[in-house]
Amino acid sequence: LLDKYQPRAILHFAAESHVDRSIHGPGDFIRTNVDGTFSLLEVARAYCAGLSDADKKNFRFLHVSTDEVFGTLSPTDPPFCETTPFAPNSPYAASKAASDHLVRAWVRSFGLRATISNCSNNYGPYQHEEKLIPRTILLAASGVKPKVYGAGVNVRDWIHVDDHNDGVWAVLERGVIGETYLLGADGERSNLQVVGAVLSCLGLPDDFMEFVGDRPGHDLRYAIDASATVAELGWTPGHGSFEAGLP
Numbered sequence: 001l002l003d004k005y006q007p008r009a010i011l012h013f014a015a016e017s018h019v020d021r022s023i024h025g026p027g028d029f030i031r032t033n034v035d036g037t038f039s040l041l042e043v044a045r046a047y048c049a050g051l052s053d054a055d056k057k058n059f060r061f062l063h064v065s066t067d068e069v070f071g072t073l074s075p076t077d078p079p080f081c082e083t084t085p086f087a088p089n090s091p092y093a094a095s096k097a098a099s100d101h102l103v104r105a106w107v108r109s110f111g112l113r114a115t116i117s118n119c120s121n122n123y124g125p126y127q128h129e130e131k132l133i134p135r136t137i138l139l140a141a142s143g144v145k146p147k148v149y150g151a152g153v154n155v156r157d158w159i160h161v162d163d164h165n166d167g168v169w170a171v172l173e174r175g176v177i178g179e180t181y182l183l184g185a186d187g188e189r190s191n192l193q194v195v196g197a198v199l200s201c202l203g204l205p206d207d208f209m210e211f212v213g214d215r216p217g218h219d220l221r222y223a224i225d226a227s228a229t230v231a232e233l234g235w236t237p238g239h240g241s242f243e244a245g246l247p
Contacts (some may be wrong), residue, residue, distance in 0.1 A: 001046040002237075009060040009172060010044055012037065017066070018130050019090045026091035033095035034102070037063070041106045048112065061104040061114035062172050067157065067184070068093035069118065072219035079157075079223035082180050082187075084214035089217050100180075107178045115175040117168055119182040120224045123246065124161035132191065133246075136198045140208065151215035152192030155221040159185040160245040163237035167226075179183055184224025185237035194242075201247050 016032045033146065046062050049242040069089030070080045088100075089141065099148070106112040122132055127134050136146040167183035175181055196206045239245035 001039070002043065003050070006055075008058055009062065010040065011042055011062045011168065013062065013171065015064075015093060015096065018128075019068075019092045019112075020215065021130070022090055022092035022095070026095075029095040033092075034098045037099035037102050041112065044114075045106065045110050045112055047111075056113075059113050060172055061103070061112055062098065062168065062175075062178075063114060063116045064168060065100050065116055065118045066093070066096050067118050067120050067173045067222045067232060068219070068222050069100055070222075073221040073223055075155075075221060077221070077223075079184075079225040080182065081225045082182060082228060089219055090150060090156050091228070104178070113177045115171055115177060116180040117171050118180060118224075119164050119167070120157035120159050120187070120222060122161045122164050123158055123242075131133075132194060133200060136195050137202070140199060140202055140204055145208055145210040146195055146198075147210050147212045148191055148195055149212060149218060151211065152195065153190050153220075155188050155190050155223070155246040156194070156225055157184050158187035158189060158194070158221045158242045159183065163239055166238070167229065167233075167235050170233040171229075174233045176215050176232075181229045181233070182224050182226050183229060183235075184226040185239070186226075186241075187242040188221075188223050189242055197243055197246055206242040 016029045022029045048056050067080055067089050069086050070084045071089055086097045088097045103114050103116055107114050123133050139146045171181045195209050199206055199208055
């Protein structure tokens with residue numbers, strides 16, 4: 001297919017990404033996120049070998065990754081940045097960390113023209129129903145109390161999917177080969193705040209939820225410092241606050 005359509009770029013979004021499922025069945029995450037990334041890198045390397053020097057110079061491979069590769073933060077820790085060491089705590093995060101390392105290795109060892117983006121939690125249209133926000137919407141709209149892990153204090157940094165895609169496009173067009181770019185929107189919210197915001201949009205009371213036992217190895221907090229990406233690429237999120245983008 002690559003030889004037929006002669007693309008100038010491969011954007012690798014494909015991933016198994018639900019932490020709960022990675023705990024119950026990690027094999028799918030290794031196959032998709034590690035083996036799948038390896039397969040794409042090898043296909044891209046073979047494709048580039050047949051390109052002219054000019055076309056090879058213009059080719060890009062962009063690997064879309066996650067902030068979960070960096071592990072967890074305390075409430076007072078500074079946000080993740082490009083130099084934060086990897087410390088994944090779930091099979092999902094570990095599989096994505098492995099794929100990030102593969103991309104870096106293919107840049108260094110084989111000269112593949114690749115970049116990496118690590119993004120915070122997405123929300124927006126068409127998100128899979130296994131994710132927190134669409135699951136909360138579907139349950140609450142059906143009269144079922146959505147479940148919240150632990151005390152709901154775990155914090156995630158949220159970005160609208162359109163802003164994420166705009167950031168990916170900026171990295172694709174202007175990012176430096178071999179570099180990593182962080183994409184976030186200063187949208188830190190606890191799970192309790194997120195579920196409460198969804199309930200508010202649906203006109204339901206803010207206590208219409210059920211607290212359940214915590215997830216194994218549940219990371220406390222993620223946060224992204226995207227200032228370097230903003231400064232270098234001129235990209236900024238356009239949806240304002242999480243509460244403004246949610247409806």
